[in-house]
Amino acid sequence: xxxxxQQPMAVIGAGSWGTALAIxxxxxxxxxxxxxxxxxxxxxxxxxxxxxxxxxxxxxxxxLEVAADLRAAxxxxxxxxxxxxxxxxxxxxxLVGGHLSRDARVAWATKGFEISSGLLPxxxxxxxxxxxxxxxxxxxxxxxxxxxxxxxAMTVASRDAAFANALALRLTGPNFRAYTQSDIxxxxxxxxxxxxxxxxxxxADGMGFGANTRVALIxxxxxxxxxxxxxxxxxxxxxxGLAGLGDLxxxxxxxxxxxxRLGLALGRGRTMQEAQxxxxxxxxxxxxxxxxxxxxxxxxxxxxICREIHRVMHEGKPVRDAVQELMGxxxxxxxx
Numbered sequence: 224x225x226x227x228x229q230q231p232m233a234v235i236g237a238g239s240w241g242t243a244l245a246i247x248x249x250x251x252x253x254x255x256x257x258x259x260x261x262x263x264x265x266x267x268x269x270x271x272x273x274x275x276x277x278x279x280x281x282x283x284x285x286x287l288e289v290a291a292d293l294r295a296a297x298x299x300x301x302x303x304x305x306x307x308x309x310x311x312x313x314x315x316x317x318l319v320g321g322h323l324s325r326d327a328r329v330a331w332a333t334k335g336f337e338i339s340s341g342l343l344p345x346x347x348x349x350x351x352x353x354x355x356x357x358x359x360x361x362x363x364x365x366x367x368x369x370x371x372x373x374x375x376a377m378t379v380a381s382r383d384a385a386f387a388n389a390l391a392l393r394l395t396g397p398n399f400r401a402y403t404q405s406d407i408x409x410x411x412x413x414x415x416x417x418x419x420x421x422x423x424x425x426x427a428d429g430m431g432f433g434a435n436t437r438v439a440l441i442x443x444x445x446x447x448x449x450x451x452x453x454x455x456x457x458x459x460x461x462x463x464g465l466a467g468l469g470d471l472x473x474x475x476x477x478x479x480x481x482x483x484r485l486g487l488a489l490g491r492g493r494t495m496q497e498a499q500x501x502x503x504x505x506x507x508x509x510x511x512x513x514x515x516x517x518x519x520x521x522x523x524x525x526x527x528i529c530r531e532i533h534r535v536m537h538e539g540k541p542v543r544d545a546v547q548e549l550m551g552x553x554x555x556x557x558x559x
Contacts, residue, residue, distance in 0.1 A: 231256050231288070232393065233300045235319055237265065238504075239277035239366035240332060241306030246278075247369055248304075249286035250396050256288045258296035265291045281370030297322040302330070302390065304360065308505045309335030309415075312344055316351040323352070328386050330358040330379070334414030335507055336514035343411040356383040358390055359407055361414045362465040363473035365480075369399070376400045378466045380410040402465060409461030412452035417471040418508035419515055419529045420444030421482035422489075424475035426535070426542050429490020440528065441475050447526040451515070454524050482508035489535065489542055512536045 234245040237259025245257040259265055268274050269289040273282050283289075290296035297303065301324065307315045312333045323329070329352060333344045342350070348357050362377030369375055379394070379401050381387035391401035404410070420440060427436045448471065449462045461467055474480045478487070485506045488498035499506060512533040519526045531548055534540035 229253060230302070231300055233258065233290075233296045233303045234306060235259075235293075235296070235303060235315060236306035237261070237268065237274065237277075238306065239274070239370075241304075242274040242278045243281065243366035243369040244304060244306060244332060244360070244394075245287055246281055246284060247394055247396065247399055249284040250372070250399075251393070252286060253393065254286045254288065256290045256296045256300070258290045258293055262291050265289055278366060278370045280367075293318065294322055297327075300324070301326060302328050302386075302393075304390075305329065305331040305333060307333055308507060309333050309337060309344070310505075310510060313337065313347050313351065316348060320352055323355075328356040328358070328383070330360055330381075330386075330390055332360040334361065334411070334418065335511045336415050336518055338510055338514050338517075341514065341518045343408070343415070345407045345411060356386040357381060357407075358383070358386050359410050359414075360390070360394075360401075361410045361470065363469040365473070365477070367479060372398050374398045376402065376465055376469075378402050378404060378410055378464065380404050380407045380466070382407065404461070404464075406458045406461045408455055409452050409457030410466040412455060412457055413448055413462055413467040413470060415511055416444070416448040416451065416515055416529065417467075417474050418482045418506075419512045419532050420447070420471060421474035421480050422486040422506075422508045422512070422536070423528050423532050425480075425483040425486020425488075426490040426532075427486075427546070428483075429487040430542065430546070431490075432546075437475065441471060444475070444528055445471055447528055451519050451522075451524050451526060454522050455518075481506045485509070495536065508532075509536050 231254040234241050234257045237257055245255050248255040331344050358381035360379055364375055364377050379387050379391045382405055387403040391403045394401040424437055424440050481502050485498050515529050516533045531545040535545050
């Protein structure tokens with residue numbers, strides 16, 4: 224029987240990011256299985272040995288198996304990585320849970336608060352799967368660059384140090400470095416808030432406001448992220464690392480970010496419907512803006528950028544009015 228480090232790892236979710244992580248997991252010669260809901264897509268990926276829909280330029284390593292059947296994907300597997308959008312996370316865990324072995328460990332690369340409950344992914348995972356080892360994989364990464372093998376660093380956070388170390392070691396390769404830590408709360412809050420701020424950054428750039436505005440949004444967005452995270456029990460220093468500042472800067476400044484591209488379209492005068500149609504993939508920041516505000520308001524956490532983005536996304540507020548609202552706020556100390 225193979226050792227735990229040599230057993231296949233299952234990646235659940237065959238979008239661009241799930242595919243990229245599955246490729247990375249097998250670059251070191253260890254096996255992995257990739258499963259997605261679309262059976263036709265999985266059969267096509269098995270045939271051509273790449274994900275032509277989401278990551279067409281990244282060929283699959285020899286050790287990557289495409290599994291059309293969920294039960295087969297999880298058979299004999301101890302470690303599972305779930306890579307689905309936040310709105311599908313609970314349903315996916317419910318689907319996976321019935322096939323897990325007693326000692327299975329589950330990680331996820333899902334970002335964002337659950338809309339209906341305000342829970343973060345680690346809290347949803349505990350509800351569904353009980354007290355088993357869990358970890359979140361996060362940080363400044365784009366799927367296309369990971370698929371291409373470009374140098375990348377990210378964070379693996381878990382309260383189970385052995386699981387964090389095992390997963391980080393499995394991900395790490397010549398061009399990929401994974402760092403470990405235990406602050407799941409901080410890492411997940413960073414992953415949720417950064418998508419909302421990135422929409423704001425895109426709006427500002429789309430309106431032609433320039434670099435000064437962009438950096439102001441990033442730094443004040445970081446302050447909002449910290450305020451919420453610390454109020455929820457996260458460590459402040461987490462937000463100065465890869466999963467906080469690093470992911471925020473990446474998402475706010477590079478057009479590979481769907482959130483930033485949505486904002487750019489809105490800033491250039493497109494409607495929400497037009498902006499979303501042009502991207503043709505899930506834009507996490509749209510729902511995240513609603514969830515972040517729903518969590519922050521009862522806690523009296525002031526998040527003016529997120530609040531204005533929410534009003535643009537869900538209340539039809541014109542983007543210029545939102546900008547004027549932010550710029551017209553009462554003067555205050557930068558430390559507040």
